[in-house]
Amino acid sequence: MQKDDTIRLRHMLEAAREAISFSENKTKDDLYSNRMLALSIVKSIEIIGEAASTVTKDFRDKHNEIPWASIVAMRNRLIHVYFDIDLDRVWDTITDDLPPLITALENAISQESK
Numbered sequence: 777m778q779k780d781d782t783i784r785l786r787h788m789l790e791a792a793r794e795a796i797s798f799s800e801n802k803t804k805d806d807l808y809s810n811r812m813l814a815l816s817i818v819k820s821i822e823i824i825g826e827a828a829s830t831v832t833k834d835f836r837d838k839h840n841e842i843p844w845a846s847i848v849a850m851r852n853r854l855i856h857v858y859f860d861i862d863l864d865r866v867w868d869t870i871t872d873d874l875p876p877l878i879t880a881l882e883n884a885i886s887q888e889s890k
Contacts, residue, residue, distance in 0.1 A: 781835045782888065787827040788847075789881045792874045795820035804867045814863060818854055821869060824877075825851020839884045842877065 795817050799807075807814050828847040836844045850869065854861060 781831050782885065784827040784831050785881055785885050785888075788824045789878060789885070791820040791823040791827070792878050792881070795824075795870055796874055796878075799867075799870045804864070807863050807867055814861075814866070817866060817870060818861060821866065822851050822854050825849075825854070839880075842880050842884065847877075 798813060798816050798820070802810075802813060807817070825848050828842075828844055829851065831844070836842070
């Protein structure tokens with residue numbers, strides 16, 4: 777694994793953990809009513825996608841348990857269609873997609889550092 781891949785994986789992991797921490801003790805309704813919460817979580821998801829887009833193809837191929845294309849596609853959607861963000865989908869990302877992503881990233885980092 778290239779050094780840059782390690783850095784990007786750590787960025788992804790940190791942003792995923794932050795997004796989850798921002799949503800602790802919150803509900804989907806809070807996402808709709810609290811603009812600061814929504815923006816902070818969306819930004820964290822954008823960071824995850826941006827970092828994922830720079831991970832080398834070799835690493836992505838080696839760790840195909842991580843849904844690289846979906847992660848980057850979500851980032852692109854949030855960045856380019858900022859005026860029509862589906863907060864239900866953002867909430868689903870936080871609750872359904874980020875916990876297993878965190879586990880997969882931790883495992884990948886652990887495997888590569890051996």
